[in-house]
Ligand SMILES: NC(=O)C1=CN([C@@H]2O[C@H](COP(=O)(O)OP(=O)(O)OC[C@H]3O[C@@H](n4cnc5c(N)ncnc54)[C@H](OP(=O)(O)O)[C@@H]3O)[C@@H](O)[C@H]2O)C=CC1
């Protein structure tokens with residue numbers, strides 16, 4: 001097995017993102033000193049010739065592939081073409097160049113949405129390609145499945161050591177808080193924070209929040225009623241009920257879907273653990289299927305093993321933030337997959353498990369969020 005030394009040349013693709021930044025911090029804390037990075041502006045990973053030149057110049061020995069087109073349920077559903085095209089391009093370019101340039105080990109990040117919409121729960125690695133995908137994220141999931149199969153196929157044909165991990169829903173400091181394109185946890189944290197500010201009549205903090213998050217059309221001169229209109233577009237509004245004024249938040253879907261959340265620093269720790277301690281040759285022995293000549297499902301699920309309904313998540317965030325108002329659900333918005341709990345027994349057998357509770361993680365992100 002190729003060993004990552006403290007001075008190995010390690011490329012982190014997507015090092016400014018939620019996961020990439022946590023992987024970079026984890027590696028730096030552990031004393032890795034030769035980290036290679038490029039921002040989107042410096043290297044567009046969808047551009048084959050630029051990625052080719054980059055690999056030939058930098059010759060990384062190890063690669064963490066955490067760059068991707070990523071978003072929540074609405075972004076996946078709306079930007080279907082970009083989710084399939086950009087993800088296929090990025091991963092094709094990096095995985096193929098890693099092979100051509102003799103990269104010793106690569107970690108590809110997939111997603112739990114690769115599993116069928118109605119897969120038995122918890123979902124083991126072996127339920128891949130056993131049923132229909134969830135419609136809202138089908139293009140993204142197909143790109144991710146192609147990436148996993150590409151890693152597995154290169155390992156089998158070319159003898160490379162490219163490992164795929166399938167993370168559950170992640171959250172943490174460097175998350176996307178855009179109310180249209182983000183995942184549920186950062187969206188709810190911000191909506192509930194804005195609801196609390198509205199409850200307190202703190203329009204100054206609402207204005208600061210919208211400016212900080214580059215809300216379209218909002219500036220220092222935006223009038224108060226326009227701020228309130230903006231919040232209304234995202235289901236955050238003051239209402240009068242029984243002569244009482246209070247704030248009501250309208251969240252998406254029924255609130256019934258179940259999701260599993262993992263603190264991104266735990267996720268980064270799992271990624272580095274796998275890169276430091278495992279290789280495709282261990283994983284092929286755990287490959288699924290009855291026919292031992294067929295090597296498949298060599299990827300590894302990464303999760304916390306615990307699930308929560310969206311409604312209970314909203315109430316947990318409400319408690320952490322200290323919002324007193326009402327929460328309702330807008331059933332005209334999609335629910336997505338009904339349940340998405342990963343079977344993490346393979347990862348536990350390899351020797352890793354999550355540490356951070358959901359409440360601790362949410363409290364840490366909220367403290368960080370309000371500190372600006
Ligand atoms: N967030 C989640 O809940 C989950 C994420 N994942 C997977 O984890 C990985 C990381 O996701 P996450 O950190 O959340 O995503 P982010 O959106 O936070 O980060 C993505 C990173 O990719 C980079 N990037 C995107 N497109 C390009 C491009 N064309 N060229 C160069 N760089 C590009 C961005 O660069 P820059 O910052 O420079 O613009 C950014 O740093 C992805 O593979 C994702 O599918 C899987 C399951 C759940």
Ligand SMILES: C[C@H]1O[C@H](OP(=O)(O)OP(=O)(O)OC[C@H]2O[C@@H](n3cnc4c(=O)[nH]c(N)nc43)[C@H](O)[C@@H]2O)[C@@H](O)[C@@H](O)C1=O
Pocket residue numbers: 071072073074076111112113137140141168169170181182183184185187188191251252253254257259310333334335336337
């Ligand atoms: C990581 C994962 O992320 C995506 O899948 P998802 O888990 O369905 O996405 P999500 O986090 O956006 O929503 C989870 C649930 O939450 C509900 N919900 C309520 N209110 C808000 C809300 O305000 N924003 C959002 N985004 N969701 C909300 C929402 O209706 C849904 O029921 C895919 O991209 C997929 O490809 C993928 O890999």
